[in-house]
Amino acid sequence: MxxxxxxxxxxxxxxxxxxxxxxxxxxxxxxxxxxxxxxxxxxxxxxxxxxxxxxxxxxxxxxxxxxxxxxxxxxxxxxxxxxxxxxxxxxxxxxxxxxxxxxxxxxxxxxxxxxxxxxxxxxxxxxxxxxxxxxxxxxxxxxxxxxxxxxxxxxxxxxxxxxxxxxxxxxxxxxxxxxxxxxxxxxxxxxxxxxxxxxxxxxxxxxxxxxxxxxxxxxxxxxxxTKDRGFLSSPSSDNIFRIVSCSSIIPVKRIDLLIQSLELLGKTKSSQKYEWTHIGYGPLQLELEDIANKTLPENITHKFIGYMPNEEIFSYYKNNCTDVFINVSALEGIPVSIMEAQSCGIPVIATKVGGTPEIVSNDVGLLLSKNPSPKEIMEALSKMMENPDKMIMKRKKSRDNWENHYNxxxxxxxxxxxxxxx
Incomplete structure (x- = not known):
């Protein structure tokens, strides 16, 4: 040009x-x-x-x-x-x-x-x-x-x-x-x-x-x-279901709601092992870490990584298995964090707020209601986990959606x- x-x-x-x-x-x-x-x-x-x-x-x-x-x-x-x-x-x-x-x-x-x-x-x-x-x-x-x-x-x-x-x-x-x-x-x-x-x-x-x-x-x-990083994230192969979220830790992101959902998921499907990783930081981090430590059952391991530079986020996706990305925010434009996940072929669960329905659908993951209950989020995670064949297709369509609209x-x-x- x-x-x-x-x-x-x-x-x-x-x-x-x-x-x-x-x-x-x-x-x-x-x-x-x-x-x-x-x-x-x-x-x-x-x-x-x-x-x-x-x-x-x-x-x-x-x-x-x-x-x-x-x-x-x-x-x-x-x-x-x-x-x-x-x-x-x-x-x-x-x-x-x-x-x-x-x-x-x-x-x-x-x-x-x-x-x-x-x-x-x-x-x-x-x-x-x-x-x-x-x-x-x-x-x-x-x-x-x-x-x-x-x-x-x-x-x-x-x-x-x-x-x-x-x-x-x-x-x-x-x-x-x-x-x-x-x-x-x-x-x-x-x-x-x-x-x-x-x-x-x-x-x-x-x-x-x-x-x-x-x-x-x-x-x-x-x-x-977002940029094409030239790789696709891998799904888990060791019977552990791995969930990633990435956002500032502030009230509008509703990380407390996600913790409630994970608590319900772990107790409802107690024989299944899970890992939840949150990337990002904010004023509520210590409080929510304490809640997660006290309420999440033993079959859910969790870690708050805190702030990660953009390059390190992609390094994480490249070097760690990720089964689903989740965003339960009450307000969004179109989250760049979802674009990043989709560029790596990761299926996404997200709330129907702002422009999110333009990037998340049932083809690439699952779209929640605007104000989901912990049970609704838990059921969405269960549905993703219980359909491995559909998950393979969602991974492909997630990457295609990024290529067609958010490259x-x-x-x-x-x-x-x-x-x-x-």
Whole structure:
């Protein structure tokens, strides 16, 4: 693909390319942006627990930490906090929010959140205006790309109010899209200034289209994807049924529900041996480890591996047998963890939430209800375990589903080419 001359993508992230989790699912996208544009500049907003850079970046991909440092300084002293409040209460967007959502004044916490949000958004707006001036940015050849439909998108859209030739695109995933789970600010005002909003699922597109039908031409589905690692995971051959889950250990992922299901499974089929491995970490880890230690029967061994870099996750799948991957989350876009498992030919059990039904079906595993009981999950695991011939077919179809819909080579090449045309 021929690069667009003197073209730049300014990619605004939360943490990437720093930190433990570091939005590592951005890794396979970066090479395609790099191959399409002359320069890609990564602009993170938040400090991570770790400041180690993740992975090796292409030569034409740079990191600009100036916004990150500026945002971090806003919490340091009373003068900066006063500045944040001043930014918010002098912003017309803040008052538009009040008009659109007058109920926000019934909740002190929501008021504080709104002031903090608009205060930071205005600070990002000012940073963008300075950046354009100091870097002599050619707006006709620059795309402002926010990986999340969030704070950065709002700040950049405010800058566009004075510089209408700016080209702004954003992705929307799950927590930044579904308002049932979060109080989402600055909608639909921010949509007025976007050139395109990319949804990672058809479900996401239908959802936002129902809320904002006048912006129909703005919305486009652009699926995420993962790399082909060149191997297939092996099923167990020693009469132990091996279950893997991979997620942050936070309430919405409902790992406690999974533990209840495994307890029931172990007690119901007490002659069968199981291994359950959870990859990922979070604030509930110690609590849930303690619950698992106390409640899971002896025929279920379990381990919480904690954080694993992306490469190590695939190494795990390559060097360890895995019979089924399971996700019982209450909210999802389309989980990258499921794409990763399917790329290795692992069948998947998952809840019917968000865009998950677009990647999980009874062909590639089993789709649970949105709010399954421990018994429903237990029965799904039993069904998978008791049909080895069907499992062989599910493994093949799981890999085929990934190849046809979630291969990063195809999806990110299409996405980068689409950005190039904006």
């Amino acid at each position: 021929k690069k667009k001359e003197n073209s730049i993508v300014l990619l605004f992230t939360s943490y990437y390319p720093y930190g433990d989790i570091a939005e590592s699912f951005l890794d396979p996208e970066i090479p395609y942006l790099s191959a399409t544009f002359e320069k890609v500049i990564l602009i993170p907003l938040l400090y991570s627990n770790s400041v180690e850079r993740v992975g090796k970046l292409p030569e034409n991909v740079e990191i600009d930490d100036s916004l990150l440092k500026e945002q971090a300084s806003l919490n340091k002293d009373i003068i900066n906090k006063i500045s944040l409040i001043s930014n918010a209460i002098t912003s017309i967007d803040f008052y538009r929010e009040i008009v659109n959502q007058p109920k926000m004044f019934l909740n002190i916490s929501t008021i504080k959140t709104s002031i903090g949000f608009f205060g930071r958004a205005v600070s990002i707006k000012k940073w963008v205006e300075r950046y354009i001036e100091y870097q002599k940015i050619d707006l006709s050849k620059t795309v402002f790309y926010t990986y999340w439909l969030s704070l950065a998108t709002s700040g950049i859209s405010m800058a566009k109010q004075k510089k209408p030739t700016m080209k702004i695109v954003a992705r929307a995933h799950s927590g930044d899209l579904y308002s049932e789970s979060n109080y989402l600010l600055h909608r639909p005002e921010v949509l007025k200034y976007l050139n395109r909003l990319y949804l990672i699922s058809e479900h996401g597109k239908r959802y936002i289209l129902a809320k904002y039908p006048s912006f129909e031409n703005l919305f486009k589905v652009s699926r995420l994807g 990063s080579r195809t999806n990110f090449e299409i996405f980068s080419h689409d950005l190039k045309k904006i």
